[in-house]
Amino acid sequence: MLAGLSAVCYILWASLGAVMTVGTFFPHAFAEHCGVRHPKIRGMLMLMEVHVSFRSEMPMHLLVFKCLVVKLTAWLGGFGYWVPWMVYYALDIPTMVACVFFFWEMLQDKAIIQQTLTSLGSTDTLTHFMDLPWLLRLVNPAWRPDQVLKYPNICYATHDEVKDAIRQTNNVDVQYKLRLDVYTPAQPSKKLRPVILHCHGGAWIKGTKDIFYPYQKLLVSQDGWVAVNIAYRLAPESPYPAHLYDYKRALRWVKKNIHVFGGDPNFVVLAGDSAGGHLSAMTAMTANDPEWQPGFEDVDTSVRGVIGLSAAMDIQGDQYRKQFFLDRVMVQASVEQSVLDYHSPLARLQKKEMADNKLVPYLLFAGQRDALVDVSVGRHFKAAFQQVSNECSLVVLPTSHHIWYIFWSPRSFYGAQLIQSWCRRLHLPYDKNK
Template sequence: MLALLASYGYFLWALVGVFFNIDTFYPHKVADLLFHHRSRLGRPILTLLEVHVSIRAEMPLQLFVLKVFAIALTGVLGGFDYWLTWVTLCVLDIPNLLVCLYLFWEMVQEKQVYLDALQQLDSSMQINISSNIKWLLRILVNPLWRPPNITVFPDITYATHEELMEAIQPTDDLNEQKRLQLDVYTTNPPTAGSSHILRPVLVHIHGGGWQQGTNKICYPFEKMLLSEQNWIVVNIAYRLAPKHPYPAHLYDVKRALRWVKTSIHSYGGDPDFVVLSGDSSGGHLAAMAAVTANEPEWQPGFESIDTSVCGVISLNGSLDIQGDESKKAFFTHKVAGLDELDQAFLDRHSPLQRVEKQLAGKQLQLPPFFVLASQRDAMVNASIGVNFKAVFYEQESNPDDGCTLLVLPGAHHACYVFWSLRSFYGSQVIQAWCKRLYSNSSRYRNSA
């Protein structure tokens, strides 16, 4: 009986693997087939699928080992006493194993994409695998690995007492206070009496469709900036819809920036050099915070605080919230909590439209943008990043200074979350961009 269960279990395991392999290579077609026009009902399932195939695409060697273990376990349990198991192995699972190897080969082949990006940013930089072999071995074994020299100061409240009461009031849920906290990551934190040169600061805004997510994940590019460039990293939490409709999210990002500008020096950070980053919906919020810098409407009670930033990093960011009718409806009803579609509201809160308008009207000196887009992303189409870059081409004399675009051919939506060969390469490109940005800023300050 156990052998029969093992045989059927292995068959189902392999069959599910085939489906996910198809979704890995053809995510847009699968999404269109299963969720017509990305319906609001299908969005949560689509999100789960995209996260799953992201992990498969980033960890193919780990998946290969897991599959080999499953085959061995099936054999130990006697599953190969049945012809179904042998057919499953030959017809379904050997192709599945080959797909794992192909996905890893794809990541290796993408190296040229990163080399080209590095050449544009810093011609002296190269991706040298041999000199980073220790990093590669660690991250292949442990996708969550964090360098040991990183210190974390968790759960720091950035809101005032009145703002905390405002967060609790709609639901009387005291846990909502935790949404107004941040974590500070640093290496070699300053001690009493010590004199340290203030270091550049990265403030990261997590994704999650404006409705979920956590600030407790330190991404690979953040770990590399911390460990190799000695930056300060701040991961912020913020209130979420539907309990707190947008633009509560934007208010909270501004409040977190207020805290950074007034307090980060205590942790060795430079309040005059702050870069915002965000993934998915966090990319939308990072861009919105940058293009609305110092606008009193979005920072009530602290209008005099400088909330401008020196740069923005968008990782598969939702830089256009009105690409089609389903996106408009989702943001209007589920995120902003509005009953009726308001086109003027959407135009004001879509970074693509805001940047296009501000560049055309020369209304605001925008900070430089680094935009990462994934070709196989079923949640945020890579064309959004391409269109965002195109706006700078149309409006600026030197668009590469205004917006750097990196399109990853084989990547999915969450390619940046865990260590992989792809995130390792990508982190080096982001590191080079940040290094150039800080170097240019330092030269400007020294000459001023």
């Protein structure tokens, strides 16, 4: 009985793994074939991208786990039948080979990222992940440095703003979305340090601030930056633009209070992944606009730069994205086209609504295998940006998926070093003039 059950479980598990491996190689065709791009079931596309992203970023961990499963199945007697053996040779061994290939693909991104560093005028050289300290850390995808302090769950909204949020949603728990975490070096600095303010992704409807990203770990532990991760109200309970209001409020809190944690309120860089990249761009593009900072119109909300990781810089590039944003994020049947254009960073650039003096430097990452935010979004954004300013850098990672930046992997390690170098160069002129 136990042998038969283990055989069935192994067959199902190995078959699903083989299917998802194919999806990792061909995500766009896989998404089209499965029909998961439709707005009503876009959540399935998100789940698929999360799965294949982890498969692509942690293939060696998966390989070890698969070997353990095979050993366990054999110990339970599951290979006493011929079907599991057939699945093992026909599906599981090719999947294991694919895991090794995925790892090799990640290593090829080092050359691309090093080339980007050189094009930016940097003389920095990427540290290889095979250096023993980093190799040991990559074994633990969630590794974090010891010399970092965390100050969690600080409310950034005023008392009246919290009351309004509760009244609008009739949900007292919404107040927990109006909070942020601050990460600082354990050893205080004699002078105020630059600040990186990160906004999480999740398609504007989910997500968490509780991820300490690899690039933040390098900036805080090695360069002494202060990192801030924000939560914000989510749709459909709180339709957009509640997200933008909250981001502005978090930035207001940083400008007024971050000096207490050793951060410099005059040097703040925004960062965001996926939907958070969209919100970061919108926050930068509406700096000091009183329409989006009611009650604190006089607060300076200008920033020094924007980093976008698989950033959704276009909310209406195709019918699926546009319908999803209307139905699930704005929670409206229709709006004026001008409203969508205003809240789409790409459209704002294409319509030439942004002057050069209102644009800050951008560093964007895009993956060619990203089925959620197509690589063309980043390319079109950079092309439109260059019509106004040349301060936009785009890094295209040929084999990366949507979520490549959350846990330690060779790819995220090299990408984090590029962000670290870009931030250093951005801060250097300011630091010299202080």
